Amino acid sequence: MTSGNNSLPVEVQKLIIAFSSLPGIGPKTAQRLSYFVLSQNKEETLKLSEALTEVKENLSFCNTCCFITNDKNSDNCGYCYEKDSSQICVVENVIDAITIEMSGIHNGSFHVLHGAISPINGIGPEKLKIEELMKRLNKGETKEIILATNPTLEGEATGMYLNKIISENYTNIKLTRLARGLASGTDLEYSDFNTLSNAFQNRTSIDEIN
Structure with a gap:
């Protein structure tokens, strides 16, 4: 001031x-x-x-997918209940989920982390909605996890962490990462349709990246 x-x-x-x-x-x-x-x-x-x-x-956040919901008494909001739970796209925030949803390029469900790992800002894995994601995976319905964290240092660190814990505990789940068409340091919400579509269509298995 x-x-x-x-x-x-x-x-x-x-x-x-x-x-x-x-x-x-x-x-x-x-x-x-x-x-x-x-x-x-x-x-x-x-x-x-x-x-x-x-x-x-x-409004609040769904206890399962952590997306916006107006049903505070349900563990499954209408949004995640209607989606294909065999494919989960993991994003940092609600805006990214809405951006991808509106593009029409993803027919599966989402999981919103509500942030990204950032030690400099005091944000560790325990402050993200990772435990909720693990509970979903424990149900055994998921076949693919699409890591759609932003192409920033924080987003990459979050993606690497998720890759580690998921690959170690859920060997039957395929892990993929969006293709490198997204500009480094740019949030998903600012990507145009063609860029986002190409990133999804050409997503790569984590095993191939490593």
């Missing part, structure tokens, strides 16, 4: 701080968003407030 913001009403300062906490939102953008909210009429502002409240009150 710059010293110039100290002259603003406390409510505005709190709003700027709240927007600044969002991923990819810097101080300047947070200020612009705050001023935009102030410029809107009360009805529009209430719509935003209600939408945020409804998301937190009505």
